[in-house]
Amino acid sequence: MSGRYHVLVVAAGRGSRAGTGLPKQFRTLAGRPLIARTLQVFLERDDVGAVVTVIHEDDRALFTEAVEGFDPAVRMRLGPPAMGGATRQDSVRAGLEALVERGAGGDDLVLIHDGARPFVSEALVSRAVEGARISGAAVPGCPVFDTMKTIDGDGQVTGTPDRRSLRAVQTPQAFRLNLIRDAHRRAREQGRQDLTDDAAVAEFAGHVVTVFDGEPGNMKVTTSADFQAAELRLSAVLSDIRTGQGFDVHSFTDGDHVWLGGIRIPHDRSLSGHSDADVVLHALTDAILGAIGDGDIGSHFPPSEARWKGASSDIFLRHAVKLVRARGGAIASLNATVVCEMPKVGPHREAMRARIAEIAGIAANRVGVTATTSERMGFTGRGEGIVAWGLATIRLPQEPD
Ligand code: MG
Numbered sequence: 325m326s327g328r329y330h331v332l333v334v335a336a337g338r339g340s341r342a343g344t345g346l347p348k349q350f351r352t353l354a355g356r357p358l359i360a361r362t363l364q365v366f367l368e369r370d371d372v373g374a375v376v377t378v379i380h381e382d383d384r385a386l387f388t389e390a391v392e393g394f395d396p397a398v399r400m401r402l403g404p405p406a407m408g409g410a411t412r413q414d415s416v417r418a419g420l421e422a423l424v425e426r427g428a429g430g431d432d433l434v435l436i437h438d439g440a441r442p443f444v445s446e447a448l449v450s451r452a453v454e455g456a457r458i459s460g461a462a463v464p465g466c467p468v469f470d471t472m473k474t475i476d477g478d479g480q481v482t483g484t485p486d487r488r489s490l491r492a493v494q495t496p497q498a499f500r501l502n503l504i505r506d507a508h509r510r511a512r513e514q515g516r517q518d519l520t521d522d523a524a525v526a527e528f529a530g531h532v533v534t535v536f537d538g539e540p541g542n543m544k545v546t547t548s549a550d551f552q553a554a555e556l557r558l559s560a561v562l563s564d565i566r567t568g569q570g571f572d573v574h575s576f577t578d579g580d581h582v583w584l585g586g587i588r589i590p591h592d593r594s595l596s597g598h599s600d601a602d603v604v605l606h607a608l609t610d611a612i613l614g615a616i617g618d619g620d621i622g623s624h625f626p627p628s629e630a631r632w633k634g635a636s637s638d639i640f641l642r643h644a645v646k647l648v649r650a651r652g653g654a655i656a657s658l659n660a661t662v663v664c665e666m667p668k669v670g671p672h673r674e675a676m677r678a679r680i681a682e683i684a685g686i687a688a689n690r691v692g693v694t695a696t697t698s699e700r701m702g703f704t705g706r707g708e709g710i711v712a713w714g715l716a717t718i719r720l721p722q723e724p725d
Pocket of ligand 1: 572573574597601602603606
């Protein structure tokens with residue numbers, strides 16, 4: 325049998341039990357959408373075929389945003405998402421059909437994984453592939469250590485099953501593609517929409533399903549408490565903390581507004597520059613690039629290139645943030661200090677913080693904007709221009725030096 329395997333990541337649920345309005349798979353976990361963290365595990369493997377994500381139709385924009393942090397080559401490999409249906413079974417079926425459309429063969433293997441399980445390990449993926457290769461249908465399971473009870477509708481205990489014969493089942497569940505595709509079709513034809521995992525679909529169709537060792541750490545992030553626990557785990561992983569500094573200055577010229585921190589502020593002068601001359605966004609961009617040791621704004625966006633003329637500077641900051649995310653990192657904080665006599669920055673501080681946070685894809689409480697005059701001394705004191713300092717703190721995954 326061919327060794328090819330593909331991955332179906334199911335992320336079409338509407339569940340927002342975790343508290344915000346967003347479906348949980350698109351919520352941010354340590355600065356990065358949960359679904360992006362899950363996808364990363366599979367996209368990093370050299371031996372994987374297609375990786376298809378199934379999402380809800382309403383979440384197209386959320387998905388596009390979530391995968392923006394991947395570098396273009398990885399995003400290309402990911403391809404467009406498949407659109408899910410009303411139930412999980414409908415969504416998996418749609419994803420399996422999408423895989424076939426993308427060239428997956430019936431004898432290939434497919435790993436079906438919950439989008440909300442970002443801690444799936446390399447070893448677990450390998451065991452899933454191996455399990456399906458041997459039996460055609462294999463799922464990860466963990467022993468249960470609590471005593472289990474069955475109960476009736478009134479909450480009365482009806483039995484105490486032997487826990488040694490029980491397993492708590494996780495994903496990725498791995499199957500021969502034809503086997504699980506046919507099983508899903510049959511379940512649909514016979515009106516069975518109550519099957520809660522793909523193993524149950526295979527069992528319904530009469531297949532033997534085997535269990536391999538799951539991992540207790542392969543948690544499904546569902547509730548607010550799960551998100552907190554997951555944040556704690558990731559903070560242990562993202563332990564390589566780096567700081568970068570940026571500085572920028574632009575001089576005044578004729579005009580009626582300045583751009584500061586992505587906000588248009590009316591003023592009796594403008595700042596001159598090749599782009600929109602937003603000193604705050606430039607200083608923050610350099611701070612992030614400095615923190616990862618990846619050149620500076622001038623090396624990424626040469627002023628000699630005409631396409632950056634008049635450019636809106638959020639492009640620069642967004643690019644620097646993407647470079648951090650591409651390394652699996654997160655922005656811990658951004659701080660900008662503006663030095664000028666005029667315009668007054670204070671009245672615009674909150675708008676600037678909100679805009680910078682939006683561009684960087686982080687919470688506004690991770691952004692600070694401070695301002696001062698230079699007591700009428702020096703070129704800022706004489707009103708010849710505006711200075712901005714930027715400071716970025718980022719967290720990268722710990723790697724050996
Ligand atoms: Mg500049």
